[in-house]
Amino acid sequence: MSALIAPRDKASDRIVPPSGFTVLLTSFTAGAMAFLTVFALALSLATGRLADRWASELAQTSTIRISAPAEQMDAQLRAVERVLQTTPGIASARTLSEEEQRQLLEPWFGPDLPIENLPVPKLVEVIENSEGYDSEGLRQRLAAEAPGAILDDHTRWRKPLVSAADRLRMLGFVAIVLIAASTAAMITLAAQSALAANAQVIGVLRLVGARDSYIAGAFVRRFTLRAFVGAVGGTVLGTLAVALLPDSEVAGNFLTGLGFQGAHWIWPFAIPPLAALVAHLATRNAARRTLRGIA
Amino acid sequence: MSALIAPRDKASDRIVPPSGFTVLLTSFTAGAMAFLTVFALALSLATGRLADRWASELAQTSTIRISAPAEQMDAQLRAVERVLQTTPGIASARTLSEEEQRQLLEPWFGPDLPIENLPVPKLVEVIENSEGYDSEGLRQRLAAEAPGAILDDHTRWRKPLVSAADRLRMLGFVAIVLIAASTAAMITLAAQSALAANAQVIGVLRLVGARDSYIAGAFVRRFTLRAFVGAVGGTVLGTLAVALLPDSEVAGNFLTGLGFQGAHWIWPFAIPPLAALVAHLATRNAARRTLRGIA
Amino acid sequence: MIELENVAYSYGGGELLSDVSLKLSPGSFHFLTGPSGSGKTTFLRLCYGQLIATAGQVRLFRKDVRELSRDGVAGIRQRIGVVHQDCQFLDHMSVTENIALPLMVSGRGGGGAAENLVDLIGWVGLTPRANALPAELSGGERQRAALARAVIMSPDILLADEPTGNIDWDMSLRLLKLLIELNRMGKTVLIATHDLNLIRAAKSEVAARVLRISNRRLQLAGSDL
Amino acid sequence: MIELENVAYSYGGGELLSDVSLKLSPGSFHFLTGPSGSGKTTFLRLCYGQLIATAGQVRLFRKDVRELSRDGVAGIRQRIGVVHQDCQFLDHMSVTENIALPLMVSGRGGGGAAENLVDLIGWVGLTPRANALPAELSGGERQRAALARAVIMSPDILLADEPTGNIDWDMSLRLLKLLIELNRMGKTVLIATHDLNLIRAAKSEVAARVLRISNRRLQLAGSDL
Ligand SMILES: Nc1ncnc2c1ncn2[C@@H]1O[C@H](COP(=O)(O)OP(=O)(O)OP(=O)(O)O)[C@@H](O)[C@H]1O
Ligand SMILES: Nc1ncnc2c1ncn2[C@@H]1O[C@H](COP(=O)(O)OP(=O)(O)OP(=O)(O)O)[C@@H](O)[C@H]1O
């Protein structure tokens, strides 16, 4: 970055009038945009994690329910286990114990249900691996080998949930792109209005023999530095705000960890240099265009 | 609004130099901010609806489960009904039919469960009215009059969900306030940099005998109009974008109706006039301060 | 019209003008001279209320400048025409619009004003440049435009700061004639200049008094001019 | 140094200058006169590459202006000192910094330059105002500062546009002496002015030629001056 922003104004940068408000405007814009970017980033990352979790948890567990007369139960259970072992894409399968089934039923029957004496179906929890299995094929094989087994593969739940999460994540990224674009546009406009307001300064500098690169450089450094400073401020405030957001483990875990986690902490730190880069390019273009425009 | 923004520039507004970039910057800022406001507004309103729904649905339905030997069942059920009738804050109560209970149990037992022959507890669905009931008091009265009845009032679910939704709604409103504040700040800065850049214009106007109100008025009208135009653009784009967001009825209904519904459509239409008002006040302050500052 | 009583002025450092008293009566014609940096422009600024005297009293149209509100000053400026030393214009408006600016600002743009405007532009020789922008004018053209703007409202007082600094001799004499004509119509005229030839030329036509700033004081110059 | 061959110029309307040929040899001293709006400033602008002739050829230091890049023009400007008619400064920098601007821009700020700078500021009589901002200067002080800035790089050519328009006679003579001194050091000097007294004063000291623009042509003025 040190090529883009000098540690402080060089002597030659004094040729750019301080013009407090345009500079303040640039810093403020960069800051506000950085702040919003941090939020959008946090939202995107959180929804990303959410989508991943939904995709994996919901997709990877299915249930097979075996309803059969008591005497056929064990045979069908073994048949199901055999089928599952030879089905590609399944990581593991496990028959729920009576205790687990009792817990599932407790809200309806109370803790004292004599589950041993009931024609309760057996439940097999199936966990697929990352490739997933062919649910239609599995269903047909089960129908053939264990007629009492019914596959409940959550497909109808999974798809819209995952796509909803993906849509949220995309919304976050679109927001980031929009914010970056507006930042670039605003800094360009601020730089351009500063340059236009300083047409006379440029004229004087040309009169005394300043090269265009010299003039442009001074403006570019000024604006890049100001955008960087503003973005640092905005990022720090935004990150603090995100970190201070109360965590909540509820609402389908939707709000969990709107904050940054682990390696994702790198992202907010990337915002100020990126803002400086955007400002650098925007100002350089604005300066070149303006300098070409002024005779 | 017509007091704030003239339909088009008056002749006297020509005294303000067009200074394209500052004006463009103002329109663009207002537009971008209006766009973001529409999104934040949509988010707030949607979360508001979500919070209301969660608060009402989850809070207003509780379940009483009565587990008792078959011969006491009817007596306890009547006792429970009596207790509920005399409990303030309860809108209605209804015993679930066997058919409804069968549906609840189907995922675990299949459709053929002989529910009549089972020691299945009775379930009473309780709907509270808007005041709500005192769950601790109800629990004690039930313990006294129907010892087999257990109240499951969802309290431990309700509170964090509702507060999570409220937090989201607050986040939306905070975002709106932040955006409005940044818009005001940016427009102030833009106006101030325009005024500062035009110190010479102001000097000339004073020299020929223009009153300060005349000078300020021209700047204020210019900026108010530009902010209004920008905000209209941003609002239209933002509303279109929100309207085009694919609806999804999933994810705990979280994404349902991120768009505006019914009377809420009024809100986005309020954005441009509000932006113009903010611009008007911001520019007027900036103009007054600058005019006082320039000798 | 303009009265100064024991006026002093300083920009913050030492005093630039001390104990200056002067009364410009209606219809009088004055020149103001003095070396560069002696305070001629400063003196004129005191006379149209852009600067407030640091001591003493300045009265414009019988009103104490210190007691005038901003709007009061604006009202008085509409009755005083000023030609600034570095002629100031609105760069985005044409020469004609700039000259008409005082009319526009005071809301008197209609009717006879427009005809008057065309005449006046012809008078200062800017008809071929009437639609140009100020930046497209030559130095002398700018000064003539500034003079035209100063007289468009036919003000009671005309203050001109080096109005002929960039203008050749023939044109200077023409402008001087315009000023003398205005003076004959009863206007008060005060011209700051370092051009002694101009003063001599005027003296042959009008009863002009010459003031000189020297050593921070305002003096009546001798008859050697 | 500066050669014009059959040069014409127009700002878009009719031709302002036609068929102008001139060769300024090193060490020559020229005045340029002509009525207001005749094209003196335009002519000077052609001579330092701010305007490109619409016809004919302008050569600066043997280079055709049309073939110079922007940076080439910048390099040449460092060898030509220009006093603009409306002296242009950077308003946020002090008088001293403004005068030193050409040094700064060309990266030659150190050592002897600083001493030279102080001398020069004394020479134009701005020592008491050295730390003021340009807006705090009087008209004449601004012109002197502009002249100081034009000569600080000790350029090979000095072009001055009405350098004494706002300056009293005594100070004008002092500045003229500075220019004559520079000319004796071998610098080429070209001064646009409408002040015939100044030209007469110079002619008694130096072999100055007087050019006059009239009817779009450049002529050598007769010996009546
Ligand atoms: N705003 C200011 N702040 C400080 N000093 C100033 C300011 N304006 C003028 N001065 C100083 O006051 C002195 C008088 O300035 P003024 O412009 O009145 O002179 P002048 O007589 O008009 O000179 P000239 O003939 O050169 O125009 C000068 O030395 C100038 O530097
Ligand atoms: N940028 C421009 N665009 C169009 N016309 C211009 C431009 N600059 C100057 N002119 C016109 O060209 C003519 C010559 O201008 P120039 O400045 O060269 O005159 P000058 O001889 O320096 O006059 P003065 O003595 O008044 O300074 C004038 O009529 C002027 O209005």
Ligand SMILES: [Mg+2]
């Ligand atoms: Mg002066």
Ligand SMILES: [Mg+2]
């Ligand atoms: Mg000129």
